[in-house]
Amino acid sequence: MADGTQWEGTWVEPSENHHNRIFFDGTLRALDGMQGPIYVGTGCLFRRITLYGFDPPRINVGGPCFPSLGGMFAKTKYEKPGLELTTKAAVAKGKHGFLPMPKKSYGKSDAFADTIPMASHPSPFAAAAAVVAEEATIAEAVAVCAAAYEKKTGWGSDIGWVYGTVTEDVVTGYRMHIKGWRSRYCSIYPHAFIGTAPINLTERLFQVLRWSTGSLEIFFSRNNPLFGSTFLHPLQRVAYINITTYPFTAIFLIFYTTVPALSFVTGHFIVQRPTTMFYVYLAIVLGTLLILAVLEVKWAGVTVFEWFRNGQFWMTASCSAYLAAVCQVLVKVVFRRDISFKLTSKQPAGDEKKDPYADLYVVRWTWLMVTPIIIILVNIIGSAVAFAKVLDGEWTHWLKVAGGVFFNFWVLFHLYPFAKGILGRHGKTPVVVLVWWAFTFVITAVLYINIPHIHGPGGKHGGAIGKHGAAHHGKKFDGYYLWP
Structure with a gap:
């Protein structure tokens, strides 16, 4: 796997050593203080006793509230399951444990179900059964290993x-967590398990789409963490809620990246003038984000620039893959339609001679690229219109306008790697990106100034209240945006 720390449109230095450091060494390490990191596949191990469905050993069984009293919803106390069946007397009777659910629930293989008690509760008094490598035994083992078993x-x-x-x-x-089991964070070197991640922009967006869609499917299923058992730690529940709802941030991000730019065109902004309390909340949020950034940089061992590059990739993924995931899951929930996915392409075995980075600069156009492109155009056009209104005399407080224009360019700066990536370029900034941005900006400003019906009677050609009018010199721009 790989995060966005090495991504600036294409990977900075193609290498097999790229890791999802901020997630694995930041987020998962933070969860270690509660019930433990979530299971994400690559690099994670299970105790067999947990995976077979056994309950964890408990003294007081109940909710997380008032644990010294057994929890808010205290239940019957019991000892560690299966211990009484691993004694010498139990082994002599041929009993090495018990199954947490009916034997038939483990599938059609009786041989597999018979191994579960002993494997889950090994006894020093029992010798391991000899395995005969017969053809029938091997065939049954292959069937049990199948994904559909x-x-x-x-x-x-x-x-x-x-x-x-x-x-x-x-x-x-x-x-596992709602049953009361705990997980622990462990990072070793060299890595015991290494996954693969696509390096092509299109393949990467489809991978993020698949992950975000799966998270939303969990939220709209019976596994919603809002309804988990009382064994789930409150903060662990919040972590799972965050994991299953993060694609919804795309909805707010679309408004965040387009409404300020559109306000320059319409001349009105939907948000009221900021109050003192607003700035207090803003300071609290920014302070919290700063603390999170410091912890991620420290724990993941990345530089501030790498951390910011990861944020740029998050911006690109949120505007494209997250939004698509929300739409797909809503269609699935409302219309009961299954979702088809594009699997991540991987280099087949035996293709060692093929260049593993051949697809690095290949541009494969996809519908996921439409939304980021629209956001880029909206912010360029919005900034150009604001610039034209200042030159035309409609807005006289150009220093205040500059605050809103700066915000638009801040959005463009986050999406700059995407603009670079769709050109398949690497290294220095492609001149064509800057040329097209400047060209769009200038053309929009010139058209706005010279076409009367665009800016109406209040502009250069309006006469009554425009630049050449007698009523007033221009409309004030209050704050960073134009307030009605």
Whole structure:
């Protein structure tokens, strides 16, 4: 896997050593203070006793509130399950443990179900059974290893690789946590497991689309963390809610990146003038984000510039893949239609001679690129119109206008790697990007100034209240945006 720390349109230095450092070494490490990191597949291990559906050992069984009293919703106390069946007497009777659910719930393989008690509660008094490498045994083992073995089984629907979402790994870890199990963060070197990630922009966006869609599918399913058991720590519940709802940020981000620019064109802004309390809330939010940024940089071991590059990639993914995921899942929920996915392309085995970075600069146009392109055009046009209104005399407080224009360019700066990536360029800034941005800006400003019907009677050609009018010199621009 790889995050956006090495992405500036294309990967800075193509390498197999790119890692999802901010997520694995930042977010997962932060969760270690509660019930532990979520299960994300690559690099994660399970104890067999947890994966088979056994309950964790408890003294007081109940909710997280008032744990010294057994929790708000205290239940019956019991000891660690299965210990009484791993004694010497139990082994002599042929009992090495018990199954947490009916034997038939583990699928059609009786041989597999018979190994679960001993594997989950190993006893020093019992010798491991000899495995005969017969053809029938091997065939049954292959069948058990198949991905579809646990489908439509009790264990598969309640504990195992839960179906109904493409991010089944997150659901599996969630099922473990709501039963009361804990996970722990561990980072070793060299890495025991290494996953792969696409380096082509289009493939990367489709991968993010698949992940974000899977998260929303969890939110709209029976595995919604809002309704988890009382064994789930409150802060752990918040973490799972964040994991299953983060694609919704695309809706707010679309307004955040377009409405300020459109206000320059319409001359009105939908938000009232900021108050003192607004600035207090803003300071609190910015301070919290600053603390999070410092922790991510420190824990992940990245530079501030790499951290910002990751933010730029998040901006691109939010405006494209996250928004598409929200639309797809809403269609699935409302119209009961299945979602088809484009799997991540990977280099087949035996293609070692093929250049692994051949697709790095290849541009594959996709519908996911439409929204970021529209946002770029809206902000360029909005800034150009504001510039034209200042030159035309409609707005006289050009210093205040500059605040809004700066915000528009801040949005463009975040989407600059995307503009560079769709050109398939690497290294220095492609001149064509700056040329097209400047060309669009100038053309929009010139058209606004010279076409009367665009800016109406209040502009240069209006006469009554425009630049040449007698009523007033121009309309004031109050604050960073034009207030009605």
